[in-house]
Amino acid sequence: MTRVKICGVTDSTDRDAVVAAGADAVGVIHGVPVDTPREVDEETAETLAGGVPPFVTSVLVTMPTTVQEAVRRIDRIEPDAVQVHDGLSPAELGALDSRITQNIVAVVEADAPAIEDYAAHADALLVDSVDADGGGGTGETHDWERTRDLVDSLDVPVVLAGGLTPENVAEAVEAVDPFAVDVASGVESSGGTKDHDAVERFVRNATRASEGTV
Numbered sequence: 001m002t003r004v005k006i007c008g009v010t011d012s013t014d015r016d017a018v019v020a021a022g023a024d025a026v027g028v029i030h031g032v033p034v035d036t037p038r039e040v041d042e043e044t045a046e047t048l049a050g051g052v053p054p055f056v057t058s059v060l061v062t063m064p065t066t067v068q069e070a071v072r073r074i075d076r077i078e079p080d081a082v083q084v085h086d087g088l089s090p091a092e093l094g095a096l097d098s099r100i101t102q103n104i105v106a107v108v109e110a111d112a113p114a115i116e117d118y119a120a121h122a123d124a125l126l127v128d129s130v131d132a133d134g135g136g137g138t139g140e141t142h143d144w145e146r147t148r149d150l151v152d153s154l155d156v157p158v159v160l161a162g163g164l165t166p167e168n169v170a171e172a173v174e175a176v177d178p179f180a181v182d183v184a185s186g187v188e189s190s191g192g193t194k195d196h197d198a199v200e201r202f203v204r205n206a207t208r209a210s211e212g213t214v
């Protein structure tokens, strides 16, 4: 069963629509030193994460430069899980793990070196297409074959992200068989605003593909 994370919600209307569509996880982006319409301020991140109901996972997506910075953010926002893009080494992820109760999702590029080191210090890996500044939300796909190899070889759950849409997610699920799929720009009507119909189609198409009912 492939789970679904919808990333980069910026208001409660979109958050609630994502939950109503049946997503397993809702991503809230805060503390990223890149220009993105999906980032919210700390107070909004706290409110959005706090409004995610039981049995759905709130995920803080962030790019800390130190463990201390990450801990402070997580303590304030109190998400169910944290997704760390860039900035922290595998050893620093291990240090972070010892200071928080949340699961850590480490973001890697499919062809990055030392992926096994990140896997050893994280609860899950998210394989993404990353821009020059290390940020996500690129809308670009990457080599799904490589991600499929990681699914087969690693012990941790592997999440597929990057350029997914309601139209290609079924093919992606069939090709990679990931633990979860993740999307941000592919289900938007404009930057930072979710298209609720696209969110529903994404969740439906991912779920049906993983159940083999496409």
Ligand SMILES: O=C(O)c1ccccc1NCC(=O)[C@H](O)[C@H](O)COP(=O)(O)O
Pocket: 007, 008, 027, 029, 032, 034, 036, 037, 038, 039, 061, 063, 085, 128, 129, 134, 135, 136, 137, 138, 139, 140, 161, 162, 163, 164, 182, 183, 184, 185, 186
């Ligand atoms: O989405 C962003 O703008 C972003 C910026 C900086 C760090 C992370 C970001 N997104 C994280 C995600 O988990 C996205 O869902 C993932 O990168 C896929 O994005 P997309 O290709 O737009 O579906």
